[in-house]
Amino acid sequence: MEILVTGGAGYIGSHTCLELMENGYDVVVVDDLRNSDLEALRRVEALSGKALAFYNFDVCDQDRLDKVFGAHAINSVIHFAGLKAVGESVGMPLAYYANNLGSTLALAGCMKRHHVRNFIFSSSATVYAQDNRMPLAEGDALGCTNPYGWTKLMCEQILRDLCVAEPVFSVVLLRYFNPIGAHPSGRIGEDPAGIPNNLLPYITQTALGRHARLTVHGNDYDTPDGTGVRDYIHVVDLARGHLKALEYAKRNRGCEAINLGTGRGYSVLEILRAFETVNQVKVPYTIGPRRPGDLAAVYADPQKAGELLGWQAELGIEDMCRDAWNWQRNNPRGYRT
Ligand code: NAD
Numbered sequence: 001m002e003i004l005v006t007g008g009a010g011y012i013g014s015h016t017c018l019e020l021m022e023n024g025y026d027v028v029v030v031d032d033l034r035n036s037d038l039e040a041l042r043r044v045e046a047l048s049g050k051a052l053a054f055y056n057f058d059v060c061d062q063d064r065l066d067k068v069f070g071a072h073a074i075n076s077v078i079h080f081a082g083l084k085a086v087g088e089s090v091g092m093p094l095a096y097y098a099n100n101l102g103s104t105l106a107l108a109g110c111m112k113r114h115h116v117r118n119f120i121f122s123s124s125a126t127v128y129a130q131d132n133r134m135p136l137a138e139g140d141a142l143g144c145t146n147p148y149g150w151t152k153l154m155c156e157q158i159l160r161d162l163c164v165a166e167p168v169f170s171v172v173l174l175r176y177f178n179p180i181g182a183h184p185s186g187r188i189g190e191d192p193a194g195i196p197n198n199l200l201p202y203i204t205q206t207a208l209g210r211h212a213r214l215t216v217h218g219n220d221y222d223t224p225d226g227t228g229v230r231d232y233i234h235v236v237d238l239a240r241g242h243l244k245a246l247e248y249a250k251r252n253r254g255c256e257a258i259n260l261g262t263g264r265g266y267s268v269l270e271i272l273r274a275f276e277t278v279n280q281v282k283v284p285y286t287i288g289p290r291r292p293g294d295l296a297a298v299y300a301d302p303q304k305a306g307e308l309l310g311w312q313a314e315l316g317i318e319d320m321c322r323d324a325w326n327w328q329r330n331n332p333r334g335y336r337t
């Protein structure tokens with residue numbers, strides 16, 4: 001049974017491809033490598049001992065997608081391909097709307113033509129409105145503050161409408177919280193281009209000595225130690241969640257939004273301490289001002305994932321910090337090492 005994975009060379013996609021291949025699925029990847037390296041897929045093949053089919057083109061290209069659907073017995077689609085930087089999306093909204101909506105529309109149209117019904121979509125906790133109480137449950141108010149978030153919410157709506165019009169479709173909208181960590185082999189992991197915006201890659205690069213210190217964005221939030229609290233989830237747990245979502249999609253029809261988070265929040269200082277303790281390295285830091293747009297605390301109610309998918313996060317913060325460092329230490333320049 002072949003699964004089409006768009007964006008399969010990226011951070012979450014590569015971990016999910018590996019999990020799929022280790023569990024007997026055949027994988028077809030479409031990725032134009034705009035934010036990734038083919039080396040990630042070579043390593044996925046080496047780790048799994050299996051080959052995958054790879055196509056290098058833009059998922060918005062319907063004609064080429066049609067050919068891939070014609071050439072493979074695709075049963076389900078996992079759609080990771082997209083642009084994902086919140087700050088960048090504010091400066092280039094049209095590129096974000098064109099890519100994230102365009103790729104989703106192209107894929108959904110192609111699936112319809114080729115009678116492929118199971119669609120797992122990469123959504124984000126960023127689709128929740130800012131004034132919700134924590135933890136965030138799937139029925140909570142939705143709303144966004146930046147173009148990236150709107151692309152995710154609009155894609156959710158497009159797919160919800162598709163399921164109304166075409167009741168044979170089965171769509172799972174997976175709302176990820178904060179994916180971190182890497183495969184325990186240290187062979188695949190997060191490889192951001194340029195200076196990272198996200199906390200964990202900044203910490204690992206600082207531990208390597210590539211940055212003098214981490215700036216903690218604010219310590220005057222209404223949280224136990226004043227620093228921002230997030231629901232960090234190990235990328236391998238997240239990948240496993242996609243396999244559970246695939247199984248669910250095959251058994252059910254319609255459209256479901258499901259959080260993938262642990263339900264437990266950690267502050268920036270808690271993460272720093274855990275990272276230093278588990279890895280026995282020092283990460284110098286300084287306290288800076290709040291980062292515009294950040295919330296004090298964001299964490300999931302993961303109950304629905306437990307009930308519908310039979311999934312819950314198994315790996316803890318020590319695993320996440322250990323595996324993130326193992327990857328960075330072994331690949332100081334990412335896949336270009
Ligand atoms: P990533 O950038 O590492 O992976 C995305 C992949 O898609 C890259 O390999 C890129 O080259 C490819 N791609 C992008 N647009 C494409 C297109 N039009 N055609 C072909 N390939 C294309 O990102 P990631 O962290 O693995 O995220 C995967 C998905 O999960 C994204 O949709 C992202 O918005 C979503 N998400 C990520 C996070 C996070 O913190 N990493 C959180 C919530 C949601």
Ligand code: UFG
Pocket residue numbers: 084085086124125126176177178197198199200202214215216217218227228229230268291294298
């Ligand atoms: N932080 C720092 N210093 C840094 C980087 C981050 O103190 O150098 C803090 C942030 O202020 C925040 C926490 O670490 O409190 C996590 O920040 P990240 O940038 O790693 O993650 P965010 O929660 O801001 O954003 C992530 C994804 C978004 C997604 C959002 C969904 O990057 O794409 O989760 O909740 F939209």
